[in-house]
Each structure stands twice: as C-alpha cells, then as structure tokens.
Amino acid sequence: MQYDVIVIGSGPGGYVAAIRCAQLGLKTAIIEKYTTFGGTCLNVGCIPSKALLDSSEHYHNATHTFTEHGIDVKEVKVNIKQMIKRKNEVVDQTTGGITFLMKKNKIDTFEGLGSFKDKNTIKIASTKGGEQEITAKNIIIATGSKPTELPFLKTDGKRIITSTEALNLTEVPKHLILIGGGVIGLELGSVYARLGAEVTVVEFMDAIIPTMDKTLGKELQKSLTKLGMKFLLSHKVTGATVKGKKVTVTVDSPKGEKVVLEGDYCLVAVGRTAYSEGLGLENIGITLEERGKKIPVNEHLETSVKGIYAIGDVIKGAMLAHKAEEEGTFVAETIAGQKPHINYNLIPGVVYTWPEVASVGYTEEQLKEKGSKYKTGTFPFKASGRARASMDTDGLVKVLADAETDEILGVHMIGPRCADMIAEAVVAMEFRASAEDIGRISHAHPTFTEAFKEAALAATDNRAIHI
Ligand SMILES: NC(=O)c1ccc[n+]([C@@H]2O[C@H](COP(=O)([O-])OP(=O)(O)OC[C@H]3O[C@@H](n4cnc5c(N)ncnc54)[C@H](O)[C@@H]3O)[C@@H](O)[C@H]2O)c1
Numbered sequence: 001m002q003y004d005v006i007v008i009g010s011g012p013g014g015y016v017a018a019i020r021c022a023q024l025g026l027k028t029a030i031i032e033k034y035t036t037f038g039g040t041c042l043n044v045g046c047i048p049s050k051a052l053l054d055s056s057e058h059y060h061n062a063t064h065t066f067t068e069h070g071i072d073v074k075e076v077k078v079n080i081k082q083m084i085k086r087k088n089e090v091v092d093q094t095t096g097g098i099t100f101l102m103k104k105n106k107i108d109t110f111e112g113l114g115s116f117k118d119k120n121t122i123k124i125a126s127t128k129g130g131e132q133e134i135t136a137k138n139i140i141i142a143t144g145s146k147p148t149e150l151p152f153l154k155t156d157g158k159r160i161i162t163s164t165e166a167l168n169l170t171e172v173p174k175h176l177i178l179i180g181g182g183v184i185g186l187e188l189g190s191v192y193a194r195l196g197a198e199v200t201v202v203e204f205m206d207a208i209i210p211t212m213d214k215t216l217g218k219e220l221q222k223s224l225t226k227l228g229m230k231f232l233l234s235h236k237v238t239g240a241t242v243k244g245k246k247v248t249v250t251v252d253s254p255k256g257e258k259v260v261l262e263g264d265y266c267l268v269a270v271g272r273t274a275y276s277e278g279l280g281l282e283n284i285g286i287t288l289e290e291r292g293k294k295i296p297v298n299e300h301l302e303t304s305v306k307g308i309y310a311i312g313d314v315i316k317g318a319m320l321a322h323k324a325e326e327e328g329t330f331v332a333e334t335i336a337g338q339k340p341h342i343n344y345n346l347i348p349g350v351v352y353t354w355p356e357v358a359s360v361g362y363t364e365e366q367l368k369e370k371g372s373k374y375k376t377g378t379f380p381f382k383a384s385g386r387a388r389a390s391m392d393t394d395g396l397v398k399v400l401a402d403a404e405t406d407e408i409l410g411v412h413m414i415g416p417r418c419a420d421m422i423a424e425a426v427v428a429m430e431f432r433a434s435a436e437d438i439g440r441i442s443h444a445h446p447t448f449t450e451a452f453k454e455a456a457l458a459a460t461d462n463r464a465i466h467i
Contacts, residue, residue, distance in 0.1 A: 001108070003029045003136040005335060006122050008114040008279070011039020013312030013324030014142030015098050020332035022105035029134055030107055031114035031124055037098035039144050040313075041321040044164045047094050049184075051087040052167065052191045053352050060194035060227075065391055078172060078195050087167070110134070115280035119305050123280070138307045138335045141279065141295060142328065145272035145313035152239055153179070153268060159242045160266045163188060173197045175263035177249045179237050181208035183351050184269035186224065190353045193227050200230045200261055202237055202251055204270075209351060213363035213412040215378075215398055220414055223355055223394045235259065240266050274314045284308065289316075301331050309335075323347050348426050350419045355381075355395040358422035361410035361429055364400060373403035377435065377459025379451045381415040383467045386446035392416035397455040399435055406434035406460065417448050424452060435459040 004026035007018045014030060015037060021028040036043060062076045102109050112126035121135045147162040149155065157165050166188045172195045178185040181203030193199040201208065207217040208224075208231065221231060234254040241248050247266045251259040274294045281288070281295070286303050289296055295303055295310040302309050309331045312324030326342050333340040351357040367374045380396045381387040395415030401408050411425035428438055438456035443449045450466075458464040 001029070001134045003027050003108070003134060005029070005138045005140060005332075006031065006114075006134060006136040007140045007142055008122065009039060009142035009144055009312075009314075010037040010098065011142060011144045011312060011324060012041050012321040013144070013328045014039065014140070015101070015328075016325045017140050017142060017311060017328030017332050018107050019101060019105050020329045021335065022107050024332060024336040026332070026336065028105075028107045029110060029136070030102065031110045031112065031122065033111070033113045033127065035111065036092075036095040037102065037109075038095040039142075040146075042094050042098065043091060044167055046321055048087050048091050048167045049163070049187055049191070050352060051090045052083065053187060053354075055083045055086065056191045056194040057354055068391065080170065080172060080195075084168060084170075113278060115278060116284045117280065119284045119308060138309065140328075140331055141276075141303075141308065141310040141314060142312050142324070143275045143279065143314050144324075145319055146275050147268070148271040148273045150179070150237070150268060150270060153237060155268055156242060159245070159247045159264070160240055160268065162268060166192075166265075166267050169265070173263065173265040175200070175265075177247065177261050177263040177266045178202065178269065179249070179266065180269040180271070181205075181210075181231065181233070182269060182271065183209065185267065186220070186351060186353050188267060188269070189229060190224060190227065193224070193229050198228070198230075198263075200232065200263070202232045202235050202249070202261070204234070204236060206234045208233070209357065212349065212351075212357065212359050213398065213410070214365060215396070216357050216359065216412055216414050219395055220351070220353060220355070220357055223414075224353065226394075232259065272313060272319050276314055300334050301327055302334075317344060318347060318349065320347065320349065343430065346426055346429055348422045350422065352419060355392065355415045356418040357414045358418040359410075359412045360422055360426050361408070362400065363410060363412065364398075367400060367409060372409070374400050374409055375403050375435075375459055376400055377455045377457065377462075377464065379454035379458055379464055379467060381448070381451055383454075384446075384448065384451050385466075386448050386450070387416060389446065390416060397421075397451045399438075399452070399455040399459040401435040401456075401459045406436055408433055408435055408438070408456070408459075411452070411455075413452070415448065415451065421449055421452060424449060439463065 005021045007030045010032040018030045112124040175198040178201045236252040249261040311327035313319045330340045348360040378398045382393045398412045400410040435456040443453045454464045
C-alpha cells in the first residue's frame, strides 16, 4: 500500500500529526505497536495520573478539609481497587476516542512494530505474528520515550517500580521512597501521600523541580511538606535491594554520610529516554545523538534523510505531550507545503500537584544569566478572596517583565488551578503583552485569575491593589 505519509507511533505527537495530515488531504497511515492508541500520555502517563490525582484529592479533602467546611463525614476509606478501575475506565474511554478519530479522518491504522526497510518502506511486524510492508513519500517518527533506568538501581516492576507500575498498585504503600524530585515523582508521590503513605523524596539537585523558576520549587516544597512528604535534597542514591516486601535504598548525604532508607516501594523517576531503538535507522543512515539517544532534526524537524521527520520525546526539547502535538501539526503542515512556526519559548510547563505549578517563558535565573534588565511582580494567593473562600491560599503568581519596555518575559505560578490559569499568560506573551496591558484588562471577580492581574500590576509600578 502506498501513502503520502506514514506516522510511526500514536502518542499525542503521532496521532495529532496523522489527523492534521488527513485534514490537509494527505493519504495517511499510522502504526502502533500496542493494542491501544495514545502512547504514554493516554495509557500510562498524563491521563491516568490525573485520574488518580483527582481521586486522591477528593479523599484528602474528605479527610482534611471537609470538617472545616462544615461537612461531617464518617469512616472515609480508600478503595484502591475501585480507584484504579475508574482510572482504567478513563484511559479506555480516552484511547477509544483516538480509534474513533482515526476512523473519522479516514486514517489507515496498523498494529505492530514499524521499522525502516529503506527510506520509503516500513516493515510492520505484528505482535500477533506476521509481517507486511507499506510505503510512503514522507514518514514521521513519533515513537516517544520510556523511563530512564539507573544502571546501579534496576527496577523489578514489583517493589522497585517506574511510573507505569505506580499507576497500578493494588495497595497504598506504607513508605514510598521516591528517586527524583521532578514532575513524575512529585505528582505520583502526592497521590500516595494523600492516600496516607509516608513518602520520602531523594533528589540529586538542591531543589525539587530544579529546572523551573526557583521560587516555585521552594513554595511547592513547603506545601508538600505540609502534606507530610519528606525531602532529602542534594542526596545521591547509591543502590537499592529488595527482600520480600521490603526495599532498602542507600543514599549519600551532601556531607558524604551514608543514609539508609527502608520502605515497601521505591519509585524511580529520574527522567525519560528517547525511544529510538528497533526502528532500523541504521538501514537509512540516521545516527542518533550520543547523549539521550535522540534523533537529530533540523529546523523543519526533518532528519538527515529527506522526507523523514521526527517529533516529540524522540527529539530534542521538553518531553511534553503538548510540545509533541505542536510538532505533529508543524510537520504535517510542512509536508503539505505550508510554512508553520512554533514558539518553543512559549510552551508552558505544568506540574499537577496541589497546589498546581505552571510556568511559561524565561525563569528569573535565566534572565539573570542572560544579563537582561527585568522587574518582578508577585501576588500571594493568601491575598485573594477567591482563594480564601476555597481554602486554597498556598502559593503565588510571579510576573517577570522587561525593565524598559514592560513586555512580559516570564510568568511562574503555584496555586489553585494554575494549570489552567497559565493559558492566559501564554496568550498574553504570544501577543507580546506588557505587564500594564494585563493590569488594565478586566478579570472577573472573584476568580483565581485576578492573582495574575495583581502580579502584573505589581510588576508594572508596584501597583497591586490587594496587597
Ligand atoms: N505534568 C507534566 O507535564 C508531566 C508529568 C509527568 C512527566 N512529564 C515529563 O516526563 C519526563 C520525565 O519525568 P521525570 O519526573 O522522570 O523527570 P524530570 O526530569 O522532571 O525529573 C527527574 C528528577 O530526578 C533527578 N535525578 C536524576 N538522577 C537522579 C538520581 N540518581 N538520584 C536522585 N535524583 C535524580 C533530577 O535532578 C530531576 O529533578 C519529564 O521530561 C517531564 O517533563 C511531564
């Protein structure tokens, strides 16, 4: 079968690329090695983790804040089997939705492992046995990533686990030891901390979420400490052993002292590695980047071979579903002869803990390093009437603006509903708004979004009203 475009991998990068190709009139096929579409995000990432985050938040509120709201509940219990079942149903509905979208857009779907025979031919080896070949003028590699393994700390999938297994536990851990204070560790760690587990985070750097603006890590650590989570920062993991139901993790403190942690589960969340194996790239002369096994691409996201593109986690840049989606659309439109554009600096980053953390543009540390002249405005949620009404007063909004032009250069938030609130900052920055522009735009009262307006006013001329 001959196509205009073949997409390998059906995660948010791949399926969006396929749909956009089909919308543009290109005859499109998509290959997926698993039986369901959607890749990591829909099956074992973004969607199932949010389902568990929401369920655990309900439980936490029922046991911690309901009484203060004037709601007395008795015998609130965690039913982990039901929680996981609901999560699985959400996943099934969502992945089923992609099957529907493939049909609706007349995209041919193939089950199996796709690999290059030559630059236009893809061999598909079905997991059920059997092989077939399809050809295309253009091929988009969207094979994503998999959890990074530490060479000295192998996961066994039972007691030493990755995020995939952490989404399917049959019991609430007594003591969960987390290696890595990044996005996955903190999201899944907070799920189990809310459900009653003791959670200890071991982080190599001197802050959690270390790549985000430093203010956010500090604030988040305060909130998660209130939740009961413990943090060992600047600590180096040296190994882990399993004996029956017990995991022992050994750690070096910053002073070189040996620390021994004992728990019943250890979750390793130290990043993800590009999934570029088994694609037969050697058959077409594509060599991987030495670090991280990523596929090198040019500014059109085209590999060293004409007509072969790569997008999402398998190439450079943030490993985020929405970045992959933008790249999927970008490549489809490039193949169709258009001249699309992606503003990589304005791809937001979100951590779905509670309070939520969200960020766009430059961090204060990056502006300092660049030597930029900037001004800062912050507004704490403590001063927001809406936040007080909902008892969600942790966190703040911080706006960084150019000292001369007042253009917004970065927005960093931690607080209630910041994952959604960040969209306003992205739009503002895409249209190159100044801090004063935001300060002069009406924001509905009472909403959490007023905190962004107030932080913008604070950055403009220290003109915040409610602080
Ligand atoms: N909400 C979201 O957007 C979301 C959610 C989950 C995952 N993701 C993405 O998936 C990817 C993987 O997430 P992640 O949390 O595994 O990676 P991450 O890069 O966010 O965090 C990994 C953390 O582990 C630390 N670390 C590395 N080696 C260590 C060691 N030996 N000992 C102790 N700490 C160590 C790092 O300093 C870092 O803080 C990320 O790129 C992330 O953006 C995004």
